[in-house]
Amino acid sequence: MLLRIYNVFMATTIKVIFMPNVLVIGAVGQIGTELTMELRRRYGGQKVVAATRKTPFPKELEQSGPCIFFDVADKEAMKKVITEHKIDTIYQLASLLSATGEKDPDLAFQINLIGLKNTLDVARECGVKRIFWPSSIAAFGPTTPRDNTPQRTVLEPTTMYGVTKVAGELLCQYYSKKYGMDIRSVRYPGLISYKAEPGGGTTDYSVAIFYEAIKHKKYTCFVGPETVLPMMYMPDAIRGTIALMEAPREKLTVHTSYNLAAISFSAKELAAEVARLMPGFTCDYKPDHRQAIADSWPKSIDDSQARQDWGWKHEYGLTRMSEDMIKNLTPILQNKK
Numbered sequence: 402m403l404l405r406i407y408n409v410f411m412a413t414t415i416k417v418i419f420m421p422n423v424l425v426i427g428a429v430g431q432i433g434t435e436l437t438m439e440l441r442r443r444y445g446g447q448k449v450v451a452a453t454r455k456t457p458f459p460k461e462l463e464q465s466g467p468c469i470f471f472d473v474a475d476k477e478a479m480k481k482v483i484t485e486h487k488i489d490t491i492y493q494l495a496s497l498l499s500a501t502g503e504k505d506p507d508l509a510f511q512i513n514l515i516g517l518k519n520t521l522d523v524a525r526e527c528g529v530k531r532i533f534w535p536s537s538i539a540a541f542g543p544t545t546p547r548d549n550t551p552q553r554t555v556l557e558p559t560t561m562y563g564v565t566k567v568a569g570e571l572l573c574q575y576y577s578k579k580y581g582m583d584i585r586s587v588r589y590p591g592l593i594s595y596k597a598e599p600g601g602g603t604t605d606y607s608v609a610i611f612y613e614a615i616k617h618k619k620y621t622c623f624v625g626p627e628t629v630l631p632m633m634y635m636p637d638a639i640r641g642t643i644a645l646m647e648a649p650r651e652k653l654t655v656h657t658s659y660n661l662a663a664i665s666f667s668a669k670e671l672a673a674e675v676a677r678l679m680p681g682f683t684c685d686y687k688p689d690h691r692q693a694i695a696d697s698w699p700k701s702i703d704d705s706q707a708r709q710d711w712g713w714k715h716e717y718g719l720t721r722m723s724e725d726m727i728k729n730l731t732p733i734l735q736n737k738k
Contacts, residue, residue, distance in 0.1 A: 421531070422487050423449040426473060426520065427494030429456045431597040432535065432589075432638065436492060439639050441466050450486050454495070473516030479523045489530045490646070493520045498602040499539050499562040500691055506561035513565035514572075521576050521584070533646055536570050536588045536658035538631060539563035539603075543697040550699040552660050552706045559697050570657040577656045585645050586658035590631035590702060592638050593722060595730040603694045604630055607671060611726045614679045615734050623689045626669035629700040633663040634717035634725070641713055648711035655706055662702035663715035664722070674723045 421444060428437045428451035438461060440449045446466035451458065458468045467486070471478035473495050482488070495516050502509030517534055524532055541550060542557035556567045566588075573584040591604025598612070599605035606622050607630075613620035641661055645653075672684035707713040717725070 420444055420448060421490040423490045423492065424452060424482060424486065424488040425449065425492045425494065426452045426479075426516075427496065428462060428468075429453045429458060430494055430496070431592060431594060431600050431602075432635075432642075433492075433494045434459060434462065435594065435596055435635055436494070436639050436642060437462060438465065439643065440492075443643070450482065450488065452482065473512065473519055476519050476523050479519065480527060483523060483527045483529065488527070490532070491520060491524055491529055492533045492642075492646075493517060494535060496535070496565075497562065498600060499537075499560050499694055500603055500605075501600075502562040502565075503560055503690075503694075509561045510565060513562065514568055517569050517572060521572065521582070525576070525580055525582060531583045531585070531646065532573075533642065534569060534573055534584065534586050535642075536566045536586050537562070538588055538590050538698050538702065539694075540566040540570060540588060540658070541697070541699055545699060547699045547701075549701050549703045550660065551703050552655065560694055566658075573658070574656045583650055584656070585653065587642065587645060587661040587707070588658045588702075589638060590633045590662060592633055592635055593726065594635035595726050595733065596635070603691045603698075604632065606668060607632055610671060610675055610684065611723075611730055612734065614675045614682045615727070615731050618679065618681050619683045619685075620672075620675075622668050622672070622684055622686045624668050624686070624692050624695050625688045626672070626686050627667055628688075628692070628695050629665055629667045630695060630698060631662050631665045631700070631702045633661070633715065634722040637663050637715045637717050641707075641715075644713065645707075645711055652710050654710055659707040659710075659713075660702050660704040661707055661713065662704040663717065664719055665701040666719050670719065671723075674719055675727075678723060678727045 425437045427433045437451045451468045454472045497509040539562050544555045544557045576582045577584050599609045610620045676682045
């Protein structure tokens with residue numbers, strides 16, 4: 402009995418000792434806001450520092466823990482935050498997305514790639530123990546197998562966003578091998594969330610359709626009806642990200658970026674699901690410049706390596722995700738009227 406009490410005490414003590422001090426860079430973005438709140442729920446509000454360049458913090462972030470402004474180009478400011486808050490874990494999420502990045506490729510390069518290198522350099526200098534950086538299906542290109550895209554495959558993207566993701570993956574692997582740093586990454590598919598408005602990504606039609614369905618009962622989609630892309634509901638993405646970061650390092654075999662997948666569907670299939678939930682909804686299609694980007698990306702992803710190495714498993718399919726989106730987004734939009 403005494404031995405069992407001692408073991409429970411030691412397990413609790415170890416958990417407290419290794420409770421991370423976290424810095425989330427890009428904390429007000431599509432992933433950052435929800436990830437930061439979940440990390441604060443897990444580790445405590447004061448243990449998770451939210452950082453952004455200039456975008457105002459939402460109230461839920463501002464009121465639940467420390468919030469700081471700095472630019473990923475400013476290494477000294479980053480170093481000061483890491484030192485003052487004794488940061489040992491960084492989630493580096495600062496990024497310009499695909500369609501937005503094509504409007505300003507130079508800025509995309511500076512934020513997405515130079516920002517990553519600055520973070521890795523400062524983290525190495527400050528002795529940060531663990532880093533997360535997100536890649537994307539944008540790392541793939543038209544020469545990549547589009548069905549069940551393998552973990553290791555051709556990476557020849559056609560956007561600056563994709564170029565920075567491929568280079569970033571290799572940079573993470575380089576720092577991992579040369580300096581022994583613990584850097585972890587996933588290739589996110591299109592992400593769908595009711596908490597973040599569409600933000601300039603090629604897959605954002607899958608979010609915008611819900612907004613327009615609730616507000617106007619109609620939507621004009623910027624990709625064609627037969628366009629199929631891999632997607633994921635944000636709760637799965639957040640859960641998968643944290644699961645990867647909490648996995649034992651010795652179990653991880655990929656040091657570029659893990660394929661991560663959940664569901665694949667066409668724009669037409671999504672529209673039909675929305676129409677089922679919102680009677681009277683109609684959708685038409687006027688493909689624009691984002692169609693070419695979508696056509697260069699996979700239709701489905703093989704993420705068996707992630708499932709094998711650290712037990713990844715998605716929970717939301719198309720129906721459950723759509724129902725949850727309508728349920729949660731409807732009162733949000735009604736309150737804004």
